[in-house]
Amino acid sequence: MCAIVTVVAIVIAVVAVSRSSTTPNITIQGDQTTIGGSTSGQGSSAGSSVGSSGSAVSSSSGRRIFTIALGHDIGPFEYMDSSGYLTGFNLDLIDAVCKEAGMVCRTVRDKYSNCWDTTPGQPSHGGHGLIGRWYDACTGWSGTVQRLQVFSFSSSYVKPLTISLFVKAGHAVLLTSRNLANKKTGFVDGWVCDENCLARWTDVTGQDNMTVVHAPNAGDIFAKLKSGEIDVAFLPVLAMAGHTSGANPEFEQVPVGGFYCSEAGHGMMTRKDNDFNSHWNVGFNKLVSSGKFKKLCDAAATKHGFRGPVDCVDG
Secondary structure, three states: OHHHHHHHHHHHHHHHHHHHOOOOOEEOEOOOOEEOOOOOOOOOOOOEEEOOOOOEEEOOOOOEEEEEEEOOOEOOOEEEOOOOOEEOHHHHHHHHHHHHHOOEEEEEEOOHHHOEEOOOOOOOEEOHHHHOOOOOEEEEEEOOOOHHHOEEEOOOOEOOOEEEEEEEOOOHHHHOOOEOOOOEEEEEOOOOOOHHHHHHOOOOEOHHHOEEEEEOOHHHHHHHHHHOOOOEEEEEOHHHOOOOOOOOOOEEEOOOOOEEOOOOOEEEEEEOOOOHHHHHHHHHHHHHHOOHHHHHHHHHHHHOHHHOOOOEOOO
């Protein structure tokens, strides 16, 4: 009887421990290692454990694996190819910088709001993924007044994005007064072009009386704009490349000029207690000084230019 009780107690303890982790199962693109669950995917895999920094450590080599989150829909930086795989300038850069730094890096595709999140009418805040150490860094984020109080940022690799207002083609004439009163205005969750940024653009009036509408990605904003669910969208000019040009453009930019929402260009965003940026910056500086960064940027025009320009920092 004692033996049975002991076995039952052990089983209960094991179940309790297995339920205590709140880290989700995240498959790391590249080596198919899974954090928070069993190893999955095709090809060879190495078991891993998660340290306090959020990095996975390969049990076979003992080298630290840096996990890096990317989204899937921001101009030439991140997009899905015809086969459904994530591609873009950001992946090219990660591969090059990690090689120069001698870092073992793996990319994780996740929604943008898990890096930085915004809720209509509420203060912006760190996303569950980065705060919760699901990965070490988020790619392509810029420092804003709000973000700098929460996270750390690497050296910038692209210049700040120009932000503007967009409407359905033929509707720009309705906003020549720069008045958003009674307009349904769309924003992408977590992006730098949020309500806080628009509020600083004092040339645009009527913001106190506009209706704020959020969507998880740019594609959803496009759909809402086309259907008339929203009247106007506040987005990077780059994200609209391909949608505002050509013989039959879907949207047009409101003639109010552009605006900058960030304090600096775009780089890697990490927790303040993670040393990822110290390693990344070493590799990035090597890439710049060798001239490889400029070549990478020049090549982006041919490789990803159909999605818009990559405006790299001078290097």
